[in-house]
Amino acid sequence: MSQILETYRKKHPASERMYDEACEALPSGLAHDNRRVTPFPIYMDRAEGAYKFDIDGNTFLDFVMGHGSLLLGHLDADVCAAVKAQLERGTHYGAGHRGEVRWAEAIKALVPGADRVRFTSSGTEATLLALRLARTFTGNEKVVRFYGNFHGWHDYLISGSKPPFSLPGSTGLPEEVEALSIHLRAGDIEAVRAVLDQEDVAAVIMEPTGGTQGKAPVSAEFVRELRDLTFRRGALLIFDEVVTGFRVSPGGAAAAIGVTPDLTALGKIVAGGLPGGAVTGRGSLFAPLEFTGDAGRDRYSRVAHPGTYNANPLSAAAGVACLEKIADGEAQRYCDELADRFRAGMTEVLERRGVDGCAYGASSILHIAAGVEIPRVSSPGELAEFDPAMLVKGMGPRLVHFRRATINHGLDFMGPTGFVSTAHTEADIERALEAFDGAVADLVAEGVF
Numbered sequence: 001m002s003q004i005l006e007t008y009r010k011k012h013p014a015s016e017r018m019y020d021e022a023c024e025a026l027p028s029g030l031a032h033d034n035r036r037v038t039p040f041p042i043y044m045d046r047a048e049g050a051y052k053f054d055i056d057g058n059t060f061l062d063f064v065m066g067h068g069s070l071l072l073g074h075l076d077a078d079v080c081a082a083v084k085a086q087l088e089r090g091t092h093y094g095a096g097h098r099g100e101v102r103w104a105e106a107i108k109a110l111v112p113g114a115d116r117v118r119f120t121s122s123g124t125e126a127t128l129l130a131l132r133l134a135r136t137f138t139g140n141e142k143v144v145r146f147y148g149n150f151h152g153w154h155d156y157l158i159s160g161s162k163p164p165f166s167l168p169g170s171t172g173l174p175e176e177v178e179a180l181s182i183h184l185r186a187g188d189i190e191a192v193r194a195v196l197d198q199e200d201v202a203a204v205i206m207e208p209t210g211g212t213q214g215k216a217p218v219s220a221e222f223v224r225e226l227r228d229l230t231f232r233r234g235a236l237l238i239f240d241e242v243v244t245g246f247r248v249s250p251g252g253a254a255a256a257i258g259v260t261p262d263l264t265a266l267g268k269i270v271a272g273g274l275p276g277g278a279v280t281g282r283g284s285l286f287a288p289l290e291f292t293g294d295a296g297r298d299r300y301s302r303v304a305h306p307g308t309y310n311a312n313p314l315s316a317a318a319g320v321a322c323l324e325k326i327a328d329g330e331a332q333r334y335c336d337e338l339a340d341r342f343r344a345g346m347t348e349v350l351e352r353r354g355v356d357g358c359a360y361g362a363s364s365i366l367h368i369a370a371g372v373e374i375p376r377v378s379s380p381g382e383l384a385e386f387d388p389a390m391l392v393k394g395m396g397p398r399l400v401h402f403r404r405a406t407i408n409h410g411l412d413f414m415g416p417t418g419f420v421s422t423a424h425t426e427a428d429i430e431r432a433l434e435a436f437d438g439a440v441a442d443l444v445a446e447g448v449f
C-alpha cells in the first residue's frame with residue numbers, strides 16, 4: 001500500500017468517518033466538485049488567519065483561502081466586526097439598505113469603467129447576468145469564449161473550461177444552448193477577427209490573466225488587441241474578474257493591464273469572503289434593468305433580474321469592510337511579494353528534487369505544475385504560447401497523490417492552485433516551503449514524479 005495513502009488515512013480517521021456519513025446525504029459526500037480528494041476529503045472544524053484546523057485536530061497552512069475569496073485571510077478583524085455589527089441589525093430585509101449603496105460605491109471607486117453595479121449571489125450569477133445584458137444591448141445571441149477559461153457552472157458557459165474542450169462541460173446541457181458559444185484559443189487575435197467578421201456576436205468573455213485563474217496565461221497584448229477589435233466590431237468585451245478582481249490590483253486585472261472592458265463580472269473578494277457577486281460596467285448597458293414606469297416597456301423590454309440574496313446585508317457589510325481595507329493597494333503588494341517568494345521556492349524544490357515543472361501564476365495566485373514538461377518560468381507570460389489543454393490538465397491523474405501528500409504535510413491547496421492572503425507571513429511561507437519539500441520528497445520516493 002502507498003505510504004502516502006496510509007499516512008493520509010492514519011492522520012484523518014474522523015474525516016473518513018464523516019465522509020461515510022456525508023455520502024448518505026450528499027452525492028460523493030461533497031458540496032463542490034473541486035473539493036474532491038480520494039479516498040475521502042478532509043472535513044474542517046475552524047479557521048483563523050492563515051490556518052485551518054480539521055476535525056481530527058490537524059493544523060493546515062491554508063492556500064485555498066475560501067476558493068480565492070479571502071484576500072485578508074480567515075476572520076479578518078475588520079470584516080468580522082462589520083459582519084457582527086450587521087448581524088445585530090438583521091440578516092435580510094427583503095428591501096434596499098444603506099449597505100448595498102455603500103457597497104456599490106466602493107466597487108465604483110475601484111473598478112475601471114464601473115458606472116453602474118448590479119449585485120448577484122455568486123460569480124456564476126454574475127457571468128449569467130453579464131451575458132443577458134450583452135445579448136439585450138447588441139440583439140445578438142452568440143458568445144465567443146476561450147479554451148480553459150472558467151466562468152461558473154451555468155449552462156451558457158460551463159463548456160470549454162476543462163479539456164477536452166470540444167466535449168460538453170456537463171451532461172444536461174441543451175444542444176441549442178451549446179450552439180450559442182464559439183470556442184477559440186486565447187492569444188489568436190486573427191481567429192477572433194475571423195469570427196467577428198462572419199458572426200453576429202453579443203460578447204467576448206475572458207479571464208483577463210488567462211484561463212482557470214491564469215493557469216493558461218494570456219498576454220496583455222492580446223487583451224489590448226481584443227479590446228480594440230471588439231470595439232470596432234460592436235461586440236461587447238466582458239472581463240470575468242471573479243478571481244482577479246481586487247486581487248491583481250485594487251482595480252483588478254483591468255486596472256493592472258490598462259484595459260477597460262464593457263462589463264465586468266465580480267465575485268469572491270467583492271463580498272469579503274461571504275456569498276456574493278456583482279456585474280459592473282458602462283452605464284448604458286444597465287439601462288435595460290431600469291424601470292421607466294411605462295408598463296409595456298417594463299414588462300416586455302426590460303432585463304429581469306430578481307434574486308433573494310442579491311446584496312444580502314451581511315455580504316454587503318463584509319464586502320464594504322474588505323474593499324475599504326484593500327483600496328490603497330498595500331494588501332495586494334504584500335501578497336504578491338510573498339507569492340513571488342513562495343513560487344520561486346517551490347520551483348527550487350522541484351529542481352532540487354529532480355522533478356519537471358514549476359510554480360507560476362499572476363499576482364498572489366499560485367499554480368503548481370509538478371511533473372509537467374514546461375520550462376521553469378519566472379513570469380506566467382512565458383507560458384502564453386503553450387497549449388491551454390496541457391496547462392489546464394496540469395498534473396492530471398497525479399494530482400490526487402499530490403493533494404494527499406501536501407495534506408499529510410499540513411498544506412491545503414485548491415487542487416494544484418493556491419492563493420496568498422495578508423494573513424500569511426514570511427515565516428508561514430518558509431514553513432510552507434519546508435512542508436512542500438517534504439511532500440515532494442514523499443512523492444518522488446513513491447514514484448509519482
Ligand SMILES: Cc1ncc(COP(=O)(O)O)c(C=O)c1O
Pocket residue numbers: 067122123124125127150151152153207213240241242243267268277
Ligand atoms: C473566473 C471565475 N469565474 C466565475 C466563477 C464562478 O464563481 P462562483 O463559484 O462564485 O459561482 C469562478 C469560480 O471559481 C471563477 O474562478
